[in-house]
Amino acid sequence: MPTLYTTTRHLHGSGKAFEALKSDYILNHNKIENPEDTYNxxxxxxxxxxxxxxxxxxxxxxxxxxxxxxxxxxxxxxxxxxxxxxxxxxxxxxxxxxxxxxxxxxxxxxxxxxxxxxxxxxxxxxxxxxxxxxxxxxxxxxxxxxxxxxxxxxxxxxxxxxxxxxxxxxxxxxxxxxxxxxxxxxxxxxxxxxxxxxxxxxxxxxxxxxxxxxxxxxxxxxxxxxxxxxxxxxxxxxxxxxxxxxxxxxxxxxxxxxxxxxxxxxxxxxxxxxxxxxxxxxAKNHACVMPDANRNATINAIVGAAFGAAGQRCMALSTLVLVGEAREWLPEIVEQAKKLNVNGGFEDGADLGPVITPQSKQRIEGLIQSGVDEGATLLLDGRGYKPEKYPNGNFVGPTVLSNVTTSMKCYKEEIFGPVLVCLEVDTLEEAIDLINDNEYGNGVAIFTNSGATAGRFQRDIEAGQVGINVPIPNSIVGGNYFYxxxxxxxxxxxxTVTSLWRSEDAIATKASTAMPTQS
Known part of the structure; x- marks a missing residue:
């Protein structure tokens, strides 16, 4: 049995200290001597x-x-x-x-x-x-x-x-x-x-x-x-x-x-x-931000949903649609993103780790560059990020692209990395139209303090999953949810089993040729 996945014996019971378990499995990024193969x-x-x-x-x-x-x-x-x-x-x-x-x-x-x-x-x-x-x-x-x-x-x-x-x-x-x-x-x-x-x-x-x-x-x-x-x-x-x-x-x-x-x-x-x-x-999940939304809570929600798990979530809010004066929040979003600790996952205080493979890193960085080449503004560039202890890892830091348009490759493709693309519109109607036009618009969120605005949004938006002041996940094909x-x-x-047990059969002596009735 592969020792990487199993222990010699589990320590049962909630009273066992976490420190006592450390010898049972790996809790660091040190090189593994003689790695074992995975079994069926x-x-x-x-x-x-x-x-x-x-x-x-x-x-x-x-x-x-x-x-x-x-x-x-x-x-x-x-x-x-x-x-x-x-x-x-x-x-x-x-x-x-x-x-x-x-x-x-x-x-x-x-x-x-x-x-x-x-x-x-x-x-x-x-x-x-x-x-x-x-x-x-x-x-x-x-x-x-x-x-x-x-x-x-x-x-x-x-x-x-x-x-x-x-x-x-x-x-x-x-x-x-x-x-x-x-x-x-x-x-x-x-x-x-x-x-x-x-x-x-x-x-x-x-x-x-x-x-x-x-x-x-x-x-x-x-x-x-x-x-x-x-x-x-x-x-x-x-x-x-x-x-x-x-x-x-x-x-x-x-x-x-x-x-x-x-x-x-x-x-x-x-x-x-x-x-x-x-x-x-x-999916390409959008967050529509209205200028009346709770500013601090909204920015924190967006930064967490966009960059958590290095953006490798199908429910990541990777696309921001800023309505009217909400576009003025971009500098604060960038500052919050800068505060995130990008590090090895076992390090204390790490907010996001590396992406899964060097190929993923290369693809993500290529999509960032495509945005720049097509005219987007790079407000925060996470390319080339190397934590001191992990210079050889697949790290991409939080990245924010503004002045993005719907024709850009960085908008049309799912990046699946810690990259937030930002678009700006003047009205709620424009935001709804933009989101509805996206072929991956299966999950969406709106941030607002107006019940009427939220109601209008949820009625007119065509996405199947809508969050109001909360991030919303994923997309389903096949008409079934998993849980x-x-x-x-x-x-x-x-x-279905249909059965007929006539109450009179125990004593019945005469057959009936009539169809059953509802009486």
Whole structure:
């Protein structure tokens, strides 16, 4: 079992001091001597891959090698599906209360290993340790919700006529899959695993090849919680693994979070193969700022939402639309951004860490330059930023571009980095029209102290998700959300059973040829 993801023994109980856990997992960016390869997780076992293709995973703060991630072989991918297929009949028959008890135990284990999961995220993905803990928390909340399955998955009975009733209830689909992104290595697996399995499905999970560590820890904890062999299998890789999941007939549904291009491909090909697909894609989220908004609160919200996690969030408010006199706030936004501490994620006081890869850094810096070349004003330039301790990391400091127009590349493309592009308009109507014209306008926020303005905005804006004085996230394709009642519905199919038990049959001696009536 790879020691990077597991400990010799967990220290249980809230009374254990955090300092006592430090020997159990990595809490620094020091070079790892003799990094171990990442394993597959098949049939409740960590299995070394026979892959011939490997992806080197580097600490984004140092670019030191952390582990190698396999492109799982066709045989390993098939073994994962076979394991799930073997497990499904028995898991489907397992009582709802028993599945619920396993989920209770998993939630407890995640809480006990919260810091350990966060440390893995910081090491592999680059988030600050505090932000990584938030990543785990948001996933944990969905797992906790899944513990309420007995009240969420209730059936219904309808009396359709005398002595005839229709019962409806939900059953698992069978084998389902999750294709997870690099930017939320714990949250997205925990959006999928609890709901998929507590409803009786078996799950094939593909974490991002850029940071699979958190998913591997979750697999270990799920096994310890009592999840049976084959209910969760984890395989690795890039396009080959994705295409296997899209084409494998035994996989009935797919959950995906990631880029817009990949998501539309997955949705199209998966749907064409008759699978249910829910895809949470990238976005170009706008924040409309009215001059009457609470100035201090709005600036703090924008800076946090634009630059948190180095801008690598699908819910990042990366585009600012300043209405009227609100354009005068730009210098204060820049000053607040300058105060952010860009550093290695394990460093005390770090506000944002590096971006995921050197290629991401290069792309982000190229989009910044494209804005300058097309006439934008560079108010704050984060290119070339190098923390003293981490000169070889993938760091981009907070960047602010003003005088941006809708024709510029930096506006039209999702930058996915710590870059805030700012546009200026004179009226609320102009702001609404500008936002509605953007093809990625799926999430939007308005900051104002006027209820009438907020009401006008929420009525006229075409985005599906609207925040009022709060940042708002992401975009969904497939008509299903990943958690709550909609998530449960996605992982189950509705079954209705209509039965007729005539009360007079016990003594009936005469047949009736008439259609049943409602009396």
């Amino acid at each position: 997780f098949i049939d409740n076992k960590f299995v070394k891959s026979s892959a011939t293709t490997w992806f080197d995973l580097h600490d984004p703060a140092t670019n030191n090698l952390v582990t190698r991630v396999p492109q799982s072989t066709p045989e390993e991918l098939k073994a994962a599906v076979d394991s799930a297929a073997k497990a499904f009949p028995e898991w489907k028959k397992t009582s709802l209360l028993h599945r619920q008890q396993i989920m209770f135990r998993l939630v407890g284990l995640i809480r006990e290993n919260w810091d350990r999961l966060a440390a893995s995220i910081t090491l592999e993905q680059g988030k600050t340790f505090a932000d990584a803990k938030g990543d785990v928390l948001r996933g944990l909340q969905v797992a906790e919700t899944a513990c309420g399955i007995t009240t969420q998955l209730t059936g219904e009975v309808l009396e359709v006529s005398k002595d005839m009733e229709t019962r409806s209830y939900r059953e698992p689909l069978g084998i389902v899959a999750a294709i997870c992104p690099f930017n939320f290595p714990a949250m997205i697996p925990l959006w999928c695993l609890p709901l998929a399995t507590v409803t009786g499905n078996c799950l094939i999970m593909k974490p991002s090849e850029r940071d699979p560590g958190a998913a591997m820890i979750i697999a270990e904890l799920a096994k310890e919680a009592g999840l049976p062999d084959g209910v969760l299998n984890i395989v690795h890789g890039a396009a080959d693994t994705v295409n296997f999941i899209l084409d494998e007939p035994q996989i009935k549904a797919i959950s995906f979070v990631g880029s817009d291009k990949a998501g539309r491909y997955i949705y199209s090909r998966g749907s064409a193969n008759g699978k249910r697909v829910q895809a949470n894609l990238g 709550g009642k909609a998530g449960l519905n996605f992982y189950t199919q509705l079954k």
